[in-house]
Amino acid sequence: MSIADLAATIALRRNADPDGSWTARLLAKGPEKCAEKFGEEAVEAIIEAVKGDRDALTSEAADVLYHLLVMCAARDVTLADIEAELSQRQSQSGISEKAARP
Numbered sequence: 285m286s287i288a289d290l291a292a293t294i295a296l297r298r299n300a301d302p303d304g305s306w307t308a309r310l311l312a313k314g315p316e317k318c319a320e321k322f323g324e325e326a327v328e329a330i331i332e333a334v335k336g337d338r339d340a341l342t343s344e345a346a347d348v349l350y351h352l353l354v355m356c357a358a359r360d361v362t363l364a365d366i367e368a369e370l371s372q373r374q375s376q377s378g379i380s381e382k383a384a385r386p
Contacts, residue, residue: 294350
């Protein structure tokens with residue numbers, strides 16, 4: 285599954301029955317809960333990165349990507365929005381981009 289496929293699935297499940305869809309259940313709980321779950325998964329990925337367990341990190345990274353997209357969907361930020369932002373940044377170095385942030 286690609287990230288685009290995952291984003292499309294999340295968009296489809298947005299209006300699904302929360303009793304039959306984990307994504308719909310998370311979104312029904314609101315943006316704050318989606319952000320909390322993303323944070324939990326990010327911490328778990330950090331722990332696995334520090335431990336050096338490649339397989340565990342791979343699994344946690346997949347969880348992070350999923351929960352990031354759910355959190356963004358809860359605030360109507362699409363993968364296309366994120367890709368557009370990344371495209372804008374591609375024309376400058378990361379150091380320049382960071383220095384230009386407010």
